[in-house]
Amino acid sequence: MLDPRLLRTELDFVVQQLTRRGIRFDREHYLALESKRKAIQVTTQELQNTRNSRSKAIGQAKARGEDIQPLLNEVENLGDALKQAETELNQIQAEINAMLEALPNILDETVPAGKSEDDNTEISRWGEIPTFDFEPKDHVDLGESKGMDFELGAKIASARFVVLKGPLASLQRAIIQLMLNTHINEHGYQETYVPLLANADSLYGTGQLPKFEEDLFKVEHDPTFYLIPTAEVPVTNIVRNVIINNEDMPLKFVAHTPCFRSEAGAYGRDVRGMIRQHQFEKVELVQIVRPEDSAQAHEELTQHAENILQKLKLPYRKVLLCAGDTGFSSTKTYDLEVWLPGQGKYREISSCSNFKDFQARRMKARWRNPETGKPELVHTLNGSGLAAGRTLIAVMENYQNADGSITIPEALRPYMGGMETIG
């Protein structure tokens, strides 16, 4: 959520910034609502003031043993007038709020212009794209004989589910272990275990609700739960409604969870293989930092994700998302794209974003600034470190051999009981 005060004081700036995302803001409508709100709020507060002082007077008169009937007559109609004013105020505020919470975050000034992923800026490349003296297979063909079974996934659940059996299941677990241990032991993150079902408040806090409900799996239950689309939701909400002590900052959390996405609107996209599933494993990095530290933290967090790819010796590139491709809540996002020989292109395997105070405002996540002594909004960041399902694919395709076997990357062998190949 944007700062309502920013809209009131710097409306031109906000309108212009939203244009970068291709959003036309109805400023006339907004201004009309705002002035209405102001007027109603003032009357409401005046009525409340009258009620408070009159009631106090009644109390005092009663204590002195005086007749309070004249005073009661005075406030006879106050209650109705106040109730009406409060109702109006609530309505107008709800209306303004609905307008505000539908607005995406303001982009960082370094974000390039552009409409789609074709306009993203490549920042760097790492690793050698492998060359094969045979026609490389994709992970579906490679996995067929090794326990990767999409038919079974479809039978048990539906399309976009998979069953892994044997060494491939182990390999995915090894990948997750490598990631967790690296982030915990080398990058200073605290391991967290979190609920996989979250309530509406939590999804509102991180920005999935109310606008993107159709992307989520909703659970029929009272109260309503949603299957988490990413560990970002439960982990970031750790600090919802919290004022963090200065000396506890920054907070760095890592969590491995399954993630669930409805993929509504993705019909026909990536229907083959494990690229786009309703359920996938991911290791997520979350940082809660002081505002002045977030730009630096964003670079570091992205590097932490890159370190995993480097340990696995997987070729990748780092991309700065353009204005049109940057997510709703984010000010700036780096994607890491791993090379997939089966597709002959780079595919997203991590997305690292700086949300600045956008989520913090929704969540009321604050820290006590020692300079002002006041609670102020924190900055939140997160990034995949990495998507484990896609990492499994990348390992399979990049480490494949002519006979269809897969060499296990050295970094993973300690987690595979020393196994060197999957045949």
Next chain:
RNA sequence: GGAGAGGUGGCUGAGCGGUCGAAAGCGGCGGUCUUGAAAACCGUUGAGGGUUUAUCCCCUCCCAGGGUUCGAAUCCCUGCCUCUCCGCCA
């Protein structure tokens, strides 16, 4: 699932329906004293919002949402959460 108790400021914990945003203690901050520190003493110390250059002033908030009332932390209803006991269970 059944029975009971309870949710108040950073923490502990008071609070007859009426000067209660809330006693007291602890903690924090400032000061006096001290070579310095401790102790003692004095003062101060919640969050959000409106108006304002700022001060002032005003409004809201005692788990959440409704209700009763001129007036609710206090009474009523609903929900959520915590604790104790019984049952069940991994």
